[in-house]
Amino acid sequence: MRKATVFNIVLILVLIPATLFLGTKLTGRWYYLTSTLMVIEIMIPFFLAFETRRPQARELVTLAVMCALAVASRVVVMIPNFKPMTAIIMITGIAFGPEAGFITGAVGAFASNFFFSQGPWTPWQMMAYGLGGFLAGVIFFRRPGTRNPVLLAVYGFVSIVLFVGPLLDCCTLFTVSNHLSWKYAAAVFGAGFTYNLQHGLACGVTMLLFSKPLLSKLDRLKGKYGMMDARKEHQQCLEKASKKWKKFRNNA
């Protein structure tokens, strides 16, 4: 555990600035390599945290199911360009926490590319989907009051159009462009906008229809089998209750 922390500190304080520095110093077309290295370096702490925690078998298999479900969901709805994948990743993050959301998104994107093709886009997809799941987890995890399908649908749509989609477009920008100028960036983001809109709509619709049943299923799984820190949560609840009870007794 301590080794991992040291590594993370070195990564953040030394490796990432070094990559940025080298990227600005070298002449020629280094955008793609520098940016992709950055993306990989940013992802490493997440993976390291997951790996050093030594996840239990139940957690591991459940995450695998969620990843596979996200990838396989493409075949379920027979409408072209309707991909519920991101919605499922976000729901996983909401139910199991930010870290689970990140792992589902990143590993899911990597695994799906074994069936299509790995490409220059692989690290970017991993990062975009992973952070999409992570962010959803940060905002909605352990906040039962916010689990309104309409709210989630709006969130899904907005986060894809403003965050996940542009991150994916960044890959296109860095691969294709030569001079990084605002004009070029506007052209690439503009070209990607309609696609992101479609993607966001698919995510929103899936959230609206599917978030409630899926979340209740995942919560049930968590509670019944004591997974993903459910036991710890339960204990914390008990401790809180006993504290309250003691306070109440002392006052009385």
Added chain:
Amino acid sequence: MKDDAFSKCHPLTNFLFFLGAIGFCAVIQHPIYLLLDAVGAGGYYLLLKGKKGWSLIAGLIPVFFLLSGINPLLNTYGATALFHVFGRPYTLEALLYGMVIAGMLVVMLLWFGCYSAVLTSDKFVCLFGGLIPSLSLLLVMILRMIPSLTRKAVQIADARKSVGKGTGASENKKGKVLGGMRILSALTDWALEGSIITADSMRARGYGCAKRSSFRIYRFALRDILLICLMVVFLLGTLLAGGTEASFTPELRIASPSWGLASYAAFLMLPLILHGIEVIQQRTSLARL
């Protein structure tokens, strides 16, 4: 062709080769080096895929022309104006630059195509299984589950069809989406139930008690050491010899290639050379019979 000589090498050798090839391809923008790169990547891709490989190459050609044509529209630097579009100069330098950028993308996609064919998921897990055991186990499970879940989804859809739901073209978009969500919901139940059984079975067999071992059919042989050394020497040669600089806008400046070109060519052709050696060996051993 599935088993060419280079695919049979140790995964580490394969991985390092693609790392070098893709990394250098993303950086060197000298047209002659790029042309060589295209020959190496295209040749190896065709060797791996056979006749089917032409379809990707045929698909990449329009991408190449489209991208190289677009660049001068956005980038008007350059001395030699060919003609004017909407009052903006369409310059030769920018066109050449666009061709190089598009070429780099095409070559990179070809290398990634080769990578996907050579470095299959089992090789990836063999490489990284020791370093990231949980994540690679996760990956293996996902790769197994995707086809099985897809099959299950089809089964559920078929079962729905047999009671007259979600059939045919009469359904509109809303019906399709609702039906899809129903299928997804049923699929989730099925998959999650299976996941608990799998996890309990894993625990019963002692998952987490000791270090996981993974099956290894790849041997790190003398050949791999030799290949890795050769790769390093060739790439260092390319770097040290220089002559890879080229800038296009505002004015064309392309360095004349040095002997590093030969070194780079040797690196790129390694898989093809290995294949050639194997074919010759096979022929001679057959002739001896």
